[in-house]
Structure formats: structure tokens, C-alpha cells
Amino acid sequence: xxxxxxxxxxxxxxxxDYANPTMMPPLGGCVNDVMAMAHLLRDKFTVPDxxxxxxxxxxxxxxxxxxxxxxxxxxxxxxWAQAGKPGAPPAFLFHYSGHGSQxxxxxxxxxxxxxxxxxxxxxxxxxxxxxxxxxxxxxxxxLARYSDNITVILDCCHSGxxxxxxxxxxxxxxxxxxxLRPQPRPQPRPQPxxxPVMRAGTRSLTGPSGWTVxxxxxxxxxxxxxxEANEYVDWDSDDISQYGALTYFxxxxxxxxxxxxxxxxxxxxxxxxxxxxxxxxxxxxxxxGDRDRLVFGGVRPARDVFLxxxxxxxDSGLLWLDGGAVxxxxxxxxxxxxxxxxRTLAEAGPPxxxxxxxxxxxxxxxxxxxxxxxxxxxHARAVIYRLNHGALQRPVALDVADPALLxxxxxxxxxxxxxxYVRLAPPGAPAEFRVQAIEDRLEIQNSIGQRLVAPFxxxxxxxxxxxxxxxxxxxxxxxxxxxxxxxxxxxxxxLAVKRLDFDPHTxxxxxxxxxxxxxxxxxxxxxEKIVLEITNHAPQxxxxxxxxxxxxxxxxxxxxxxxxxxxxxxxxxxxxxxLSRDRKAQxxxxxxxxxxxxxxxxxxxxxxxxxxxxxxxSPRSSRPSTPASSPVATxx
Numbered sequence: 209x210x211x212x213x214x215x216x217x218x219x220x221x222x223x224x225d226y227a228n229p230t231m232m233p234p235l236g237g238c239v240n241d242v243m244a245m246a247h248l249l250r251d252k253f254t255v256p257d258x259x260x261x262x263x264x265x266x267x268x269x270x271x272x273x274x275x276x277x278x279x280x281x282x283x284x285x286x287x288w289a290q291a292g293k294p295g296a297p298p299a300f301l302f303h304y305s306g307h308g309s310q311x312x313x314x315x316x317x318x319x320x321x322x323x324x325x326x327x328x329x330x331x332x333x334x335x336x337x338x339x340x341x342x343x344x345x346x347x348x349x350x351l352a353r354y355s356d357n358i359t360v361i362l363d364c365c366h367s368g369x370x371x372x373x374x375x376x377x378x379x380x381x382x383x384x385x386x387x388l389r390p391q392p393r394p395q396p397r398p399q400p401x402x403x404p405v406m407r408a409g410t411r412s413l414t415g416p417s418g419w420t421v422x423x424x425x426x427x428x429x430x431x432x433x434x435x436e437a438n439e440y441v442d443w444d445s446d447d448i449s450q451y452g453a454l455t456y457f458x459x460x461x462x463x464x465x466x467x468x469x470x471x472x473x474x475x476x477x478x479x480x481x482x483x484x485x486x487x488x489x490x491x492x493x494x495x496x497g498d499r500d501r502l503v504f505g506g507v508r509p510a511r512d513v514f515l516x517x518x519x520x521x522x523d524s525g526l527l528w529l530d531g532g533a534v535x536x537x538x539x540x541x542x543x544x545x546x547x548x549x550x551r552t553l554a555e556a557g558p559p560x561x562x563x564x565x566x567x568x569x570x571x572x573x574x575x576x577x578x579x580x581x582x583x584x585x586x587h588a589r590a591v592i593y594r595l596n597h598g599a600l601q602r603p604v605a606l607d608v609a610d611p612a613l614l615x616x617x618x619x620x621x622x623x624x625x626x627x628x629y630v631r632l633a634p635p636g637a638p639a640e641f642r643v644q645a646i647e648d649r650l651e652i653q654n655s656i657g658q659r660l661v662a663p664f665x666x667x668x669x670x671x672x673x674x675x676x677x678x679x680x681x682x683x684x685x686x687x688x689x690x691x692x693x694x695x696x697x698x699x700x701x702x703l704a705v706k707r708l709d710f711d712p713h714t715x716x717x718x719x720x721x722x723x724x725x726x727x728x729x730x731x732x733x734x735x736e737k738i739v740l741e742i743t744n745h746a747p748q749x750x751x752x753x754x755x756x757x758x759x760x761x762x763x764x765x766x767x768x769x770x771x772x773x774x775x776x777x778x779x780x781x782x783x784x785x786x787l788s789r790d791r792k793a794q795x796x797x798x799x800x801x802x803x804x805x806x807x808x809x810x811x812x813x814x815x816x817x818x819x820x821x822x823x824x825x826s827p828r829s830s831r832p833s834t835p836a837s838s839p840v841a842t843x844x
Contacts, residue, residue: 214357214506215288216255216299219280220245221263221273223306228332232307237439237450239264241305241363244451248459249301253504268306270328270336277302277347285354297355299504302348305452308364308430308437310386311338322386324433326364331387338387348425356498357506358425359473362417363452365430365437417494426473426501428480429494430454434749434776438488454493457484462503469549472509474499478516478587511551514589515543518572525582526574527563529590537573540596541565545580548587560584562593601631602680605639608650613666617643620669621676629680630673640683641676652676661761679761686757686809700746703754703812705730708737708786708794717787729807737794740766740785742777742812749776753813754785759799759806766795766810 222242226232242262249255261280263272281300288298310322325338332338344360351358417429430437430452440453461479465471471479477495484493501508515531527545531537544559561580565573577584604621608614621630633639641660642653649663650672660679664672706719719739722730732738744750754767767785777783786795799806 214296214299214504215284216249216253216259216301216504217281217284218246218249218255218260218301218303219263219276220260220301220303221268221276221306222304223265223268223327223329225265225329226307226327226332227266227330231332232327235306235439237452237455238305238363240449241452241455242303244459245303245361245455248462252462266329268328269330270339273328273339282347282351285351289354296506297357299357299359299506300351300355301359301361301504302344303361303363303455305363305455308362309338311340311391312387312389323391325387326362337389337392340391352424355506356424357501357504359428359504360425361428361455361458363430363437363454365435417496424498426495426497426499428454428458428473428477429496431491432494435491438491440487453484453488453491454480465503470502470505472500472511472551473503475587476503478518482518482586509551512553512591514546514550514591517545517584517586517588517590520584520586521574526566526576527584529573529575530571531590531592532569532571532573534571535592536595536600537565537592538568538596539565541568541592542578542594543575543590544593545584546589546591548585548589550589553591560588563590565596595628600680600684601627601629602641602683603631603633603637603639604676605633605635605637605642607642607644609645613645616669620673623673626673626677629677629684641679643672643676652679682757682761682763685755685763686811688811697746697750700744701750701752701812702743702745703810704741704743705732705810706739706741708739710789715789717789719784719787732797734797734799737786737796739787740795740810741782741787742767742785743782744777744779747779749778751776752783755811755813757809757811759803759808 220242222238222240224235224238226234242264246260246262249260250257261276263276281302284298285300288294304326307327309325309327311325313323324341326344327338328336330336348358348360417427417431417433431454438453439450440456441450442456457480458476460483461471461476465476473495477493477499480493484491498508500511515529515535517527518530519528520526521528529543541564543563543565545561545563546556546559550556559580561577561582561584563575563584564578565575567574575590606614606617606621608617618632620626621632638655640655642655642657644651644653644657645666646663648666650666650668651659651663652661652672652675653659661675664675705722707722709718709720710716711718719741722732724730740754742752742754744752752767753765756764756766758764767783786793788794797808
């Protein structure tokens with residue numbers, strides 16, 4: 209079976225036995241992993257033998273892995289490009305099964321102080337080191353110059369902490385202690401990227417697995433960066449073979465895949481996650497990168513966004529979906545459910561059923577069928593049909609004397625795209641926003657009559673509705689918070705705004721506190737460099753995101769620089785955004801010349817939200833200002 213006529217090259221590395229068994233205890237299933245993968249590639253995907261390179265145990269030294277990547281993956285890619293790029297770009301697979309670990313990051317750029325690594329057979333012997341995630345990332349970046357059809361499978365883990373409360377097993381997990389030796393080569397400086405208002409540098413793009421992810425390849429990782437990769441025994445097989453849990457369930461799903469219905473990586477991951485996580489509740493496999501590509505193919509079929517039916521409780525009749533409060537789902541919301549093979553609504557046909565949300569957690573919800581088929585298959589696709597908007601709506605008063613214009617406004621602001629956010633307030637009732645007719649223009653104002661955006665012509669009702677919707681969403685996002693004082697995250701994250709300075713002797717960048725009264729806003733002059741310092745005071749690692757709510761009603765993600773891609777911040781550690789000698793990596797606020805001051809809100813998730821700095825064209829100016837332009841971005 210082939211998903212296309214694309215040539216494929218695979219480098220498969222499996223290590224059970226290590227040269228330093230004291231530090232690297234032996235494993236049982238890694239060689240089986242890569243041998244089974246080789247059979248799968250030959251038998252199901254018709255990959256020629258000479259396109260598959262397998263390194264096991266003593267063959268898989270640090271030098272041998274580097275040489276094999278160069279000769280077996282990079283060399284064919286270059287040859288294809290030099291031949292004029294005939295046909296589709298070749299497909300490339302790098303599969304590693306073995307110990308995963310960590311090594312000291314001496315640059316200070318890693319939030320936990322460690323680089324993630326894979327462990328060659330001879331690593332932890334004198335002069336031989338692990339292969340770091342960013343080193344592998346450099347190889348993949350070079351490969352991506354020639355092909356965007358790249359798959360990486362890492363059936364290992366790299367947690368360097370102590371034993372966790374995992375499912376009891378006599379089998380080892382693929383974890384080894386970190387390498388605390390000084391490393392021979394530091395991580396290269398990241399290439400900076402520009403942001404529209406505040407500029408900050410980028411760091412290596414990582415996802416929940418902790419491994420480096422490139423935009424042009426897919427990564428299938430055995431677990432999150434704080435979890436363990438387990439080994440699995442197939443007790444039903446004749447030889448009772450041992451495998452890595454990720455590889456075993458991956459191969460089972462690929463064997464079930466039919467030629468007429470090749471899976472997307474996203475769909476493959478959903479299936480693996482369900483069966484593996486049922487067996488090992490504390491191991492959550494990850495799929496990161498170019499997930500909407502066909503498995504081992506370069507095609508990216510059209511796809512709409514659906515939720516996935518994760519589980520079925522036969523006793524209660526409830527369905528569990530992978531969407532919850534973060535998707536605005538709450539009790540009473542309705543969804544349509546379609547067959548598992550559905551990828552676009554345009555081709556979906558009638559839904560199998562309509563379900564109603566009974567319980568909404570953060571990222572999961574329990575639903576009950578209210579119309580249609582009672583038996584819903586696993587991995588069926590669900591799309592929101594009707595939201596229970598609850599407190600998302602904000603009251604809007606209409607101060608318009610012209611009856612015809614008033615009727616037109618009422619009709620437009622109760623349309624389907626605006627109704628989830630706008631509730632028309634009765635005359636005289638309190639309202640958070642107001643639409644007022646002034647001469648030949650319509651203005652959107654706040655509750656005290658200040659104009660919020662540029663006025664609209666009387667006929668521009670669509671633009672007014674869009675801006676009003678944006679302002680409500682901005683308001684809702686800004687005021688999201690967890691009021692529970694007993695929350696485990698209460699006070700766990702601290703955000704500080706500091707001034708960027710440089711050591712007079714070494715010219716190293718340093719962050720110094722602003723001098724300001726307790727509780728007062730920090731006032732920053734335009735052009736002044738600042739550092740945003742986030743500290744984790746919780747006893748466990750936290751994933752944090754930092755958003756800037758700007759004077760122009762835009763919301764920008766300041767950390768991580770690439771949406772959804774970063775790693776946990778370890779307890780007691782801090783990350784400093786903008787702390788750099790590179791001007792392109794520094795944070796520098798800007799304001800239009802006609803605007804003397806503006807307040808910038810910074811919001812950290814886990815929650816912290818307050819006006820933390822006032823940007824001004826004159827450090828002594830304190831007069832508030834009102835934006836005179838329409839919203840320029842849509843908040844999350």
C-alpha cells in the first residue's frame with residue numbers, strides 16, 4: 209500500500225543495550241520496535257529494502273547515527289534536488305526507540321535548565337554525549353530544504369526527575385538520568401523574529417512533548433515532557449514480544465488503515481492516544497507539527513475543524529468529546545455528530561445525531577444524544593451547532609432616534625454572527641457598550657460615553673457589528689480569571705516588568721526593577737527597553753502563556769512566540785522575555801505620535817491580569833487617551 213507514488217527513505221534506530229549499563233539500564237522492546245517498523249514499511253508501504261536503514265544496539269553509536277542520517281536521508285534528498293526535483297519530494301522517516309534523557313543547557317535559554325536528548329549506544333562514556341533535540345532539529349532543518357514530507361517518531365522519554373506514580377509494571381520505562389557534564393557545544397543563538405508592536409526573539413519551537421518541532425515535519429512522541437514512555441508486552445502473540453507502547457499501538461493502527469482511506473497524522477494520533485492512554489493513564493502520546501498531512505504522504509486534504517468522540521460510557525450513555533470550556537462549551541450547548549471519516553462539512557451529509565453537553569470540563573465534555581442514532585462510533589466527528597452563550601454576552605444600548613435606523617441596527621446586532629456576544633439592553637437599562645448616532649455617524653462608546661473606535665457611516669452596519677463583536681471578545685478575554693482563592697494555582701505565577709540594562713563591565717544584559725510607588729502602574733517611555741519576567745512559584749512545572757492586551761484593541765501572544773508551542777516552566781525558575789543584547793530580540797513599546805499615553809494590559813495564563821504598564825510618548829504625561837482606529841486583530 210502506498211499513500212502516493214512518493215519515494216520513501218527510513219532510518220530506524222533501536223537500542224536495548226548500552227555501553228554504560230550502570231547509567232543506561234537495558235531495555236527490552238526497542239530493537240523489536242524498529243524491526244517491526246521495517247517489516248511494516250516493506251510489506252504495507254512497499255518501501256524497497258535499500259531505502260530502509262536499521263541501526264540496533266552496538267551499531268547505533270553517536271558517530272554512526274550522525275553518519276547514517278547524512279548518508280541515508282540527507283544524501284538522497286540532495287540528489288533529488290540536484291536531479292531537477294523530478295516528481296513529488298521524497299518522504300523521510302527517522303524513528304528512534306531507546307532511552308531519552310536531558311543534558312545541561314549552559315545558555316540559560318531552556319526554562320527547566322536542560323536540553324532534551326536521545327541517547328546513542330555509546331553515550332555517557334568518556335568523550336561521547338547524547339544527541340540534543342536542537343542538534344536533531346538542525347539536521348531536520350537541512351532535510352526540510354529539500355522535502356516537506358518528513359516524519360519523526362521518538363519512542364522514548366527524557367524526564368530527569370524522580371520516579372512517578374505510574375501504572376505498576378515489571379517492565380522498564382525509557383527514562384535515564386540527565387547528563388550533568390559540561391557539554392562540548394552550546395545551543396546556537398536563536399534567530400529573532402519581529403512582532404508588530406512589541407518585538408521579542410524566538411527560541412526553539414517545542415510542543416508538549418518537549419522535543420523540538422519544525423513546521424515542515426511531523427513529530428510523534430511517546431509522551432509529554434514530564435511523563436514516562438512505557439514498554440508493552442503483547443501477551444496474545446505467539447512469542448510474547450516486548451515493544452515500546454507508542455510503536456506497538458502505532459503499528460496496529462497503521463495495519464488497520466485501508467488504501468481507500470489513508471489517515472491524517474491528526475487522525476492516527478487520536479486513535480493511538482485512545483488505546484495507549486487506556487492502558488497507561490499517565491502516558492499521553494503527542495503529535496506535533498504538520499499534523500494535517502496524510503501518513504507518510506505529502507498531501508494535505510481539505511479539513512474542517514471537528515471535535516473527536518474520545519470515549520463512550522455504555523452504562524450512563526454519555527459520550528466524551530475532546531472539547532470543553534476552552535471552546536466555549538457549557539451545559540446546554542448542542543453539537544452535530546458525523547461519521548469518523550468526515551473531514552469537511554460540505555461533504556458530510558446529514559449528521560448521525562445531535563448531542564447536548566451535560567458536563568463541561570476544561571478540555572473535555574460529556575454529552576448525551578438528544579436526536580438521531582443512539583450508537584455513536586469512537587472517533588466520530590462533532591461540530592458545534594448551538595452554543596449556550598451564558599455570560600459571554602454583553603449588554604449594548606442603542607441611542608438612535610431614527611426608527612428605521614434603529615430597526616436596522618437591532619436586526620444586524622441580533623444576527624447569528626453577533627448574537628453570541630451582544631445582548632440589546634432595554635431603554636434606560638445599564639449597558640457596558642453603547643451605539644450612539646451623532647450627526648451622520650455611528651459611534652461605539654463605553655458605559656461612560658467615551659468613543660472606543662473610529663466612527664462609522666450610517667450604512668456601515670456590518671463593520672460596526674464586527675468591531676462591536678471584537679470589543680466584547682476582547683473584554684471577555686481580558687476578564688477571564690479563576691476567582692477561587694483555594695485554587696492550587698492561586699499566586700503561583702508572578703509577572704514582573706523590568707527595565708533592560710547592561711552590565712558596564714561585561715555588557716551582559718540585565719533586568720532592573722522600575723522605580724515606582726507600590727501598586728502603581730509602571731510608566732514606560734516609548735523607545736525604552738523592557739523585560740517581562742515570569743516566575744513559577746508552584747511546586748510543580750507549569751505551562752504559561754503571556755498575552756498583551758493593547759491600546760488598539762489587539763491581543764498579541766508574547767510567549768511562546770509560536771502559538772501552542774513551548775515547554776513547562778520548572779518550579780522556582782523564571783523566564784525573561786526581551787533579555788538580550790540583540791536589538792531585534794528586545795521588547796520596545798511604540799505609540800502613534802498623536803497619542804500621549806496608553807495602558808497596556810498583560811495577562812498570564814495561569815491567571816494574572818492587571819494594568820501593568822502605561823506606555824507614553826512623554827514620561828511625565830499621564831493623560832488617558834482613546835484609540836481612534838478600528839480593532840486590528842482578533843483576540844483568542
